[in-house]
Amino acid sequence: MADTTSAPRHIRLTSHSGGVGAPPIHWGAATPAERGPIVGTTTTRAHRNVIGTHSGSYSVYRALAVAAGALKREHRADLTNTSPTDLIGPYPQWRDGSKMVSLDPWGAAVADVYRAEIAAGLDIRPTIAVTKAHVILPEVIEAVQKGRLKPDGKLLTANGAAMVTKAAIEPVWYLPGVAKRFGCSETDLRRVLFEETGGMYPELVTRSDLEVFLPPIGGQTIYIFGNPRDLATPEVELTARVHDECNGSDVFGSDICTCRPYLTHAIEECIRGAQPKEAGGRGGVGLIAYSRKEGRALGEVTKFLVYNARKRQVGGDTADQYFARTECVAGVQDMRFQELMPDVLHWLGVRKIHRLVSMSNMKYDAITGSGIEVGERVNIPDELIPADARVEMDAKMAAGYFTPGAVPDAERLKQTKGRGLS
């Protein structure tokens, strides 16, 4: 039932039957027509075939815009000229419903592959957008100035700008597949998602026929250096990093962790990896996948609480207590759950990462466990580790993170100490 009036209306708390106009979703079907479009519109409820709505968290701001009278609730996006700058896929992985359970592979192409459905009145929105950009990082400019990178005028300009194709990706969760990844039943997953969020989306437990959930969380952004289609060609050397957001370091350069140095080191490796050999490059392709998982997906408030607990504990901020302090506050050491992370790699058709710029065993295990081969592992050079981040590095190496060097022993973990608070 279309509802575009502003007159008082009956509020339906939960739909208990599928709308007659809602197209079915067959997750993992070979063609977009068989798979069916994802419809998360808030304007025509009967067309909806998912739980939740588009834009992740930003649906709350969309609601404010309607409340403030700035946005008409019936607005539909005019998708003219918005289509992807680069065609991604389709790849064989797209036809395997188990390879991707947290994004919609057809999400960038909806204006094209669901043209008829949109013309017929379905409000189908892109969950992925692909564009091109010039990115200019001070650390890359420094690499040029110091001769570590040589501008080639194509992938890297003389002033240090790198050419990229980038894509923003919103989460689209196929609940049966997500449950499988976490080793629990779909019923348990639905119940816990409902209860542990304080009661978000009752349809999680009342509408088992709706198998797709658009969760109100941050998504991912990928940056491709070189030709996007080369990502799907195992013969072309791929340098890649999967990076989890850390605003305090990525933006503000906090010296307590290695996040931004690791990221900019990886970008330098990606640029060099993609540049032609005659410019000192490796003639391959580069990829950064950036996920919104602030503070190990615990959020920044918890992260700062842990910083204080680390710095104030008896004996100071030592590597041997690094994980224990997080667990005291948060109940777990890490909530990032790399189980869903490889999905974006399969979307891009990746079958082999020749050089993985990461020391995380959780990331490595998730990637290789999903069937992608990993060649060399590249870690951050020692000279890029900020002074106060040594605690984190030693604790992680002792916990099983990859290191080409010696693993710190118990004595060293006690001795590796960060600054105090004062």
Add this chain to the structure above:
Amino acid sequence: MADTTSAPRHIRLTSHSGGVGAPPIHWGAATPAERGPIVGTTTTRAHRNVIGTHSGSYSVYRALAVAAGALKREHRADLTNTSPTDLIGPYPQWRDGSKMVSLDPWGAAVADVYRAEIAAGLDIRPTIAVTKAHVILPEVIEAVQKGRLKPDGKLLTANGAAMVTKAAIEPVWYLPGVAKRFGCSETDLRRVLFEETGGMYPELVTRSDLEVFLPPIGGQTIYIFGNPRDLATPEVELTARVHDECNGSDVFGSDICTCRPYLTHAIEECIRGAQPKEAGGRGGVGLIAYSRKEGRALGEVTKFLVYNARKRQVGGDTADQYFARTECVAGVQDMRFQELMPDVLHWLGVRKIHRLVSMSNMKYDAITGSGIEVGERVNIPDELIPADARVEMDAKMAAGYFTPGAVPDAERLKQTKGRGLS
């Protein structure tokens, strides 16, 4: 009713009566005891006095942790040693329920001010965390190397590290106050928040007795350069910027906008503003407030769609069409709604911003409209504007954003053109 068993339980979709153990909230009351604690726990439902739960979006990851068996649902944070490194407030603004409607002023101090309630069994969690950090930005190091900043050994070290106090702040919305800010009724706000999110939290419409909402959106982070208490002293010169997240520029240095250059320019101004006069500083205090409002709070997918539409339109990416393209895709030019932004300034006791590093009229109007005096407005120096960002700058100046120079006329807006996509 405490529920800490893992046995099958009845799922209650919506609570229709307040729990007997839930403490009342009197928003804006003078003391924390009279105001009452914010209880968003998921363990003991009867104690809850809000809609939603803690950690913003990250409650979804918390649910995954429980589903995966990694986190016990009854876990309570051990807050030992986590208390704020710097005392913020209380300030007179805290006793005025209308000055802050989107954060809990007592949110950093819960372990202290609600000690008795926590000991009695209430699961009260901090919604704000305050810590100290050293931040090292390449742009600040460059400012030192070029002599624009002089290390003083205290606020700014010889290697370019700046000392900060920082705080992470989760949103805590007092719905009657939020409705007032947006000029709508509380009933309309609740209904629209529910409907336009696709049915998130039915309690928004069924539980008018619950007036506080913890929305699953990103929060804010503040960075203070100098003494935090000086922020509340109008006699001390305050340099400030309120910055909205732009991952593509803030982290990756995209040249299509001025976000990171504006931010790093503001950080440089904040450092200089806080440094002692003998080190070339202004002897004041500096503040950056960083809000998670990616892509004008439209999210990054919409942002990238708009980039493509701008670059591909007939006539190219011209300043005169800058806002129109966003409106076609998103229905509005901007969804950031600065109406809630000044809250964090009132939390810090700010009464006067002597130097506001921003050209946004929306931010300026929101700040001054909330009763805070603004002296000088400082905009980004021309030499820091990336080549492709001229379109945005000219469009904004023509739309009424502050500029000390000439406002571009219609002819210039047509001529200011960005790069194409190829």
